Amino acid sequence: QDSGANVPKQKHDYQSDVARLRKIVINSLYSHRDVFLRELISNANDALEKLRLTSLTEKEVLSGAGDLNITIKAYKDEDGKGRVVIRDTGIGMSPEELTANLGTLAKSGTSEFLARAESTDTTGTGNLIGAFGLGFYSSFLVADRVYVSSLAAKSSRNSEPTQYVFSSGADESSFEIYPDPQGNTLGRGTEITLVLKDDAIEYMDPHIITDLVDKHSSFASTFPIYLWTERKETVTEEEPAEEKVTDDTDEDEAVVEDVTESDKTPKTKEVTVEEWIHMNSQPPIWMRDPKTVSDEEYESFYQATFKDYEKPLAWDHFSGDSGSGVSFKAIIFIPSELSSEYWQNPLQSNARDIRLMVKRVFITSDLGEDALPKWASWVKVVVDAEDLPLNVSRETLQSTRFLKQLRSIVLKHLLALLARIQEKEPEKWVTLHKSYGNVFKLGAVEDTKNRVKLAELCRFATNQRKETSLEEYLENRKKGQKQIFYLADMGTTTEHLAKSVFIEKLHARGYEVLLLTDPLDEIFVQNLRLWKTVPFQDVAKAGLRFGDEEMSPEEEKEEQKKLTEQYQPLLTWLKEQAGDIVRDVVISNRLVTSSCAIVADMMGYTANVEKMMSASQASVNSPMRDFAKKQRILEVNAKSPLVQGLLRRVEQLPSEEEARDPEVEEELKEVASVLIDGALVRSGFGVPDSNEFFTRVDRILRRSLGVSETAPTDTTVKPAPPVDSEPLELQDPESIEWEDYVPGAFRKQAEEFKPENQIVFEAEEIDAEGNPLEKKHDEL
Ligand SMILES: Nc1ncnc2c1ncn2[C@@H]1O[C@H](COP(=O)(O)OP(=O)(O)OP(=O)(O)O)[C@@H](O)[C@H]1O
Numbered sequence: 001q002d003s004g005a006n007v008p009k010q011k012h013d014y015q016s017d018v019a020r021l022r023k024i025v026i027n028s029l030y031s032h033r034d035v036f037l038r039e040l041i042s043n044a045n046d047a048l049e050k051l052r053l054t055s056l057t058e059k060e061v062l063s064g065a066g067d068l069n070i071t072i073k074a075y076k077d078e079d080g081k082g083r084v085v086i087r088d089t090g091i092g093m094s095p096e097e098l099t100a101n102l103g104t105l106a107k108s109g110t111s112e113f114l115a116r117a118e119s120t121d122t123t124g125t126g127n128l129i130g131a132f133g134l135g136f137y138s139s140f141l142v143a144d145r146v147y148v149s150s151l152a153a154k155s156s157r158n159s160e161p162t163q164y165v166f167s168s169g170a171d172e173s174s175f176e177i178y179p180d181p182q183g184n185t186l187g188r189g190t191e192i193t194l195v196l197k198d199d200a201i202e203y204m205d206p207h208i209i210t211d212l213v214d215k216h217s218s219f220a221s222t223f224p225i226y227l228w229t230e231r232k233e234t235v236t237e238e239e240p241a242e243e244k245v246t247d248d249t250d251e252d253e254a255v256v257e258d259v260t261e262s263d264k265t266p267k268t269k270e271v272t273v274e275e276w277i278h279m280n281s282q283p284p285i286w287m288r289d290p291k292t293v294s295d296e297e298y299e300s301f302y303q304a305t306f307k308d309y310e311k312p313l314a315w316d317h318f319s320g321d322s323g324s325g326v327s328f329k330a331i332i333f334i335p336s337e338l339s340s341e342y343w344q345n346p347l348q349s350n351a352r353d354i355r356l357m358v359k360r361v362f363i364t365s366d367l368g369e370d371a372l373p374k375w376a377s378w379v380k381v382v383v384d385a386e387d388l389p390l391n392v393s394r395e396t397l398q399s400t401r402f403l404k405q406l407r408s409i410v411l412k413h414l415l416a417l418l419a420r421i422q423e424k425e426p427e428k429w430v431t432l433h434k435s436y437g438n439v440f441k442l443g444a445v446e447d448t449k450n451r452v453k454l455a456e457l458c459r460f461a462t463n464q465r466k467e468t469s470l471e472e473y474l475e476n477r478k479k480g481q482k483q484i485f486y487l488a489d490m491g492t493t494t495e496h497l498a499k500s501v502f503i504e505k506l507h508a509r510g511y512e513v514l515l516l517t518d519p520l521d522e523i524f525v526q527n528l529r530l531w532k533t534v535p536f537q538d539v540a541k542a543g544l545r546f547g548d549e550e551m552s553p554e555e556e557k558e559e560q561k562k563l564t565e566q567y568q569p570l571l572t573w574l575k576e577q578a579g580d581i582v583r584d585v586v587i588s589n590r591l592v593t594s595s596c597a598i599v600a601d602m603m604g605y606t607a608n609v610e611k612m613m614s615a616s617q618a619s620v621n622s623p624m625r626d627f628a629k630k631q632r633i634l635e636v637n638a639k640s641p642l643v644q645g646l647l648r649r650v651e652q653l654p655s656e657e658e659a660r661d662p663e664v665e666e667e668l669k670e671v672a673s674v675l676i677d678g679a680l681v682r683s684g685f686g687v688p689d690s691n692e693f694f695t696r697v698d699r700i701l702r703r704s705l706g707v708s709e710t711a712p713t714d715t716t717v718k719p720a721p722p723v724d725s726e727p728l729e730l731q732d733p734e735s736i737e738w739e740d741y742v743p744g745a746f747r748k749q750a751e752e753f754k755p756e757n758q759i760v761f762e763a764e765e766i767d768a769e770g771n772p773l774e775k776k777h778d779e780l
Pocket residue numbers: 039042043044047088090091092093101102132133134135136137190307
């Protein structure tokens with residue numbers, strides 16, 4: 001490949017993001033130069049896969065070149081520069097595609113990546129490449145100049161393709177596209193020629209190339225990858241060696257066999273034997289016996305196949321028969337982390353990484369929406385089916401029985417793998433749970449078929465320990481306990497929940513309560529309703545039973561009745577005061593130190609559910625919601641001196657109209673309203689009017705301090721000056737040159753404003769006429 005001096009060349013500027021990316025690549029990634037080879041091999045593999053897929057419906061694309069393979073050749077050109085040429089017989093690119101694919105970046109998250117890479121030092125950038133992948137631009141890590149020659153596959157849309165060249169130097173801000181002066185030499189596909197930088201000449205060494213392919217790319221392709229080599233051999237004159245292109249080294253050994261039988265010493269000479277070595281000749285790992293595959297091989301395979309630069313957390317390699325007569329081999333992988341994209345929209349996420357092969361030939365990784373439930377859409381799977389027809393289209397595939405069976409096969413193995421980690425690998429389990437914990441809760445809600453297994457994987461904090469499974473919770477239940485107690489308040493901390501008024505008594509008595517802070521938790525318990533026949537009980541709701549009550553429910557009712565009679569005047573009076581907020585006022589059996597609390601009735605919403613509903617906006621004005629909102633009960637603690645005191649005061653209120661003292665009544669009402677609002681806050685609800693609430697608190701405080709309740713606060717303030725009628729001098733908005741916003745720029749500016757970075761000016765103060773003043777300031 002050379003510059004093609006006599007052909008018309010079109011010059012294009014790189015899109016600005018490409019220019020930025022190339023700059024990062026060239027300037028700061030010296031220590032990651034090796035990545036170029038795997039990136040180019042991976043692109044070549046993708047192009048071959050695309051060709052093979054297209055050929056299922058359009059045979060014509062296969063014309064032009066024979067085998068589907070990738071070749072790598074390194075040599076010195078006539079100028080003594082090292083060149084590495086990577087060629088594939090894949091789908092190829094038209095000149096328009098060369099321009100669009102290599103001159104622009106179409107990846108999501110590009111700008112964010114670039115901003116992060118630009119603001120990090122070189123050491124941090126390695127991780128960033130890991131997360132992003134540099135693709136084709138990594139060529140410029142090792143090359144001064146890159147030529148990409150490409151001939152698109154023949155198709156109905158492009159029946160006479162022409163071979164074009166993309167050419168660009170590492171230091172250039174533009175690239176050129178022109179017809180290949182050598183004509184259509186490729187037959188089909190793409191050839192990338194890297195003119196190596198002088199300090200990257202080591203990449204010509206076949207041993208280094210072989211090592212790199214072995215380490216990173218031997219699993220990147222199911223197509224053969226050949227490396228061109230030459231070696232010196234001594235052969236007899238009669239039988240000179242020929243150049244061979246073969247993937248079988250044995251044949252070449254036969255070529256050099258000395259077969260001379262003459263008694264004369266045979267004449268020998270040294271010849272150069274050129275040979276294509278097949279570098280990835282092992283069968284794909286999913287076809288091998290799991291016992292013969294090392295952990296490193298699984299890891300490299302996963303990284304190359306799913307383009308994840310992190311190693312997988314765990315995997316399971318198995319084979320089986322689907323029951324519908326399809327035998328298969330499969331590996332499922334759990335990525336080290338759940339991608340952050342997942343939680344942005346978990347209910348929309350479809351499995352995109354089930355790579356279905358038929359007899360080693362990749363068919364598709366898009367098996368439709370129902371390929372896996374949403375909770376498991378992150379799992380990476382390679383599955384090779386022996387007995388499916390090779391030309392299955394996606395539509396027919398989706399209706400095959402095998403696909404439905406595949407779903408349950410994958411889920412069964414995934415759940416077994418998760419359970420195995422939980423049981424046998426505590427450290428890995430902790431890591432796994434950190435990333436996937438909530439996925440199991442989502443799964444238990446979504447996937448009713450696997451609900452029990454998924455719920456077994458869920459963990460919750462409690463008032464007694466950092467973490468428990470539902471199973472462990474039940475093991476710790478107290479005699480007679482027939483409910484799983486929980487308290488949910490999304491967005492708070494478990495420490496905060498542990499101090500809640502609702503668990504006062506349970507905690508004091510030694511009962512364990514699940515403390516749920518994630519929005520998913522409430523949905524989880526509401527859906528499960530019970531675990532192993534034991535129902536969940538929201539301790540912020542009516543219906544709480546400890547299970548060891550000494551009295552029978554009848555006796556309790558009797559006792560409650562007595563207390564209620566005793567406190568009736570207070571209960572009735574409080575109900576008048578709190579009529580807008582609660583449906584009833586009753587004596588509590590859940591409070592120890594707090595004077596009162598507001599609980600949701602069986603049909604009502606707890607504070608947490610109310611929060612969730614406001615967040616979702618789903619049914620803001622529904623009558624059901626209004627009804628449920630009013631299903632709250634004010635519970636008062638009969639043992640609280642405050643409540644007892646209030647009862648006494650209420651009892652003392654005269655009933656005869658003429659004896660009533662409105663001032664005393666007002667004062668008492670104020671106390672009650674603060675008590676009720678306080679109960680709302682304490683129970684996690686919002687107060688209807690917080691301003692009003694604090695005004696009342698203010699009045700009560702004044703009273704307790706003996707300060708006049710009516711004395712006004714001096715509220716005079718300096719009013720603003722009159723409206724300024726002078727017109728402002730406005731700048732023409734068109735003439736303003738706004739700088740493009742660069743993420744991270746504010747942080748940079750803030751850094752610059754640190755005191756040590758401030759510039760100190762020397763200046764003198766001047767009067768209105770511009771004369772210097774006597775007093776000098778040395779700093780401004
Ligand atoms: N050998 C090739 N044959 C055909 N098309 C190619 C080849 N190499 C690159 N391309 C095209 O150029 C595009 C850009 O390649 P690049 O390597 O920069 O990004 P990518 O492959 O999309 O992503 P990444 O490599 O980071 O996963 C590819 O998507 C593909 O369309």
